[in-house]
Amino acid sequence: MDKIFIPPIKIQGIKTKLLPLIERNVLPLDELLWVEPFMGSGVVGFNLRPQRALFADNNPHLIAFYNAIRFEKISSYIVKNFLTEQGKILSERGDDYYYEVRERFNKFHEPLDFLFLNRSCFNGLIRFNREGKFNVPYGHKSQRFSKAYVTKIVNQVRYVEESLLCFDWKFLCQDFRETLAQIDDSKQVFIYCDPPYIGRHVDYYNSWSVEDERTLCDTLKNSGKYFMISTWLQNKFRINSCVEDIWKFCRTEMQEHFYHVGAKEINRNSIVEAVLMNYEPPEENNGL
């Protein structure tokens, strides 16, 4: 992977940093259908570029956004005009306008408004409250949608648009149980799962329990398909006991990375993340 592609919609838990580890351990995808039941931003599948893929998530707004590109309801050209125009209004009216768009999105759920909010809200977060309403505040910055920023987003949308012309990629809004139930025996598939971390319920679409983790594990095991899941192993404070309890039959490859919370050295924490697989290492990486 020469250059990592960053998707237009950002989410918490985006696996950009884990991509090299995933790429080294994934099986050659030429003959396999890529199934990603927790697509999130889509950064993993979008960078591995399988010929055929099923991307799913229980967050309807992520799926609606990619389906709008797939069915040509929105294009890079439309995005450029929209963000340029809306960005101009935002620079004139500031906070008031951001909250107006947020309200509009919570009523009509338009994919372009979702993109606008995701790229102008505080810290680029997506978070939905108990009623499923987007509730992230404005991320103050003068010239939010500068010409360079709009171009960057437009290029990200164009990447997906062009990929959809070459590849057979589908997007479905559904629970992971449904996605996994859809895989029939005849399909040659590779399943990549990146579920939310247990106990870190951050928003409406991200609750996750030990029971969910067990169901996921049993379903994957019984499917008889190749799978990989990504998770965390340990940080400064805790060890993820699920890996030992639930996933102990899997092969584990790990990677440590540092993240900063503020400028001081003392705030430089490390986390060990891992990919867990039910197959032996690929003999040689096919350069995906």
Ligand SMILES: C[S@@+](CC[C@H](N)C(=O)[O-])C[C@H]1O[C@@H](n2cnc3c(N)ncnc32)[C@H](O)[C@@H]1O
């Ligand atoms: C850790 S994120 C995935 C991140 C993604 N791999 C990336 O790099 O952007 C987990 C995703 O799972 C979705 N999700 C949570 N519970 C789910 C469920 N029961 N079924 C399907 N998707 C679910 C969330 O909406 C979220 O997008």
